[in-house]
Amino acid sequence: MKKSWLSISNIAVILVSVVIALLGKESMAISLPIAAGLLVVYFILKRMGVPMQNAWKVLSVLLLLFTIIAGFNVKVPSIGTNGQTSRNLVFHVPMWIAMYTLFTISVVNSLRYLATNDLRKDILASSAGSVGVLFGVMGFVTGSLWATYTWGGTITDDPKQLSTFIALLIYLAYLVLRMSFTDLDKRARVSAIYNIFAFALLIPLTYIIPRMQDSLHPGSASTPGFKSSDTEHTLQLVFYPAFIGWTLLSIWIYTLRVRYKRLALKNILHG
């Protein structure tokens, strides 16, 4: 582990305390001390020499436990046709955030691979790509399930649903492309190039085109978002922790996959 200030644990703890502080809204008097307390305890423990590099994993489990328990029990506002299905918000949306985080990690490592020709960077890029696809599929499945009960169809012609389906196809093609090589260096180079190319086209695809058309998704051109209806902030209270929790979990799976791939290629990397 690097002794860098920019470790995942530090970022995660700071993010969580900021979220806790901001979620207080009217009762900042309670939330601010909790947030400050978390920060202080974390950094004191760190100063005392307690190994905290895995604190973010603990945090991830705690946040996800909170997400699941609170997500199913909290009183949700009734929004349009959603009814109780609004609870899906804390499972469906964070999947996309996790997917984009991983795809960004993937493309950054592809760029670093082209700059350094270091196979380790390729392992990082490909692991992030495959775990990103996993979270993308989960996001698509939770979204389709939600659509079945609110929009009246599992696969609709909603532009966001279609474009994310295409985005998944693009990354599945990335994984297929990787399988078609036997030479490791060539595989790393060509798939890094495709990855950068695909990511650059993914942004207009999933950010610009769906915003140009009417979508069934809340928060797009013709429909109001959830935020305005969530007057008691109960959904928000679960949503932001869920957001961090799921993203941390995705990074956790990603680091495990990286370790596995490094072991698989041990002889080549150190030989």
Next chain:
Amino acid sequence: MPVNTAIQQIWFLVKKDLVLEWRQRHAFFGILIYVVSTVFVIQLMVHQPEEKIWNALFWVVQLFVCVNAVAKSFLQESRGRLLYYYSIVHPRNFIIAKLLYNVVLMIIMSLITLACSVALLGNPLIKPLYFTGIVVLGGVSLSLLFTMLAAIAAQASQNAALMAIMGFPLILPVLMLLANIARSAFVTVLQPGLPRMFLLLVGMDILTIALACVLFPYLWKD
């Protein structure tokens, strides 16, 4: 005659490809027959389709024509010849020449496809000039994207199937945009987002060119 500047190099490469194309006419006429027979098969099956289906079938034919026309631009070059190019020109000039050549080829193919479709499938167009413009723009967009993908696929043990796997998901947004823009050529509809869609399409073309110029030198590092 000395070939020094980048523009001269690109011009010579494009000219070489065009001359080669004309001398080995079998490939060009092969694709021509491909276009005619595809459109003819559609004609046999649906005769005179209504405008929405006409539009859809037209772009599907365009897609397959483009895959076939562009795929061979890298697959036909032998390893030895690529090595020779590598030793005399900068990879950036090489990819720009390939892009230009494929754009020219695809514009010709697009116009032939359009002529065939109008002749065999009937003419539902109310704005023929507007549609011709879109066909040219579409041909350019398709050929740019597929040229880069053909370059990638050529590295992967000359796998033409791989090009379809990589290309179809990437080309889908472009095709969706094209089909949307083209709707105005068939029926009088109000499309408020039309200029923005054009901008997006041109933007994606520029992005593809820029990425090809930046990434192709890495692809050629063999």
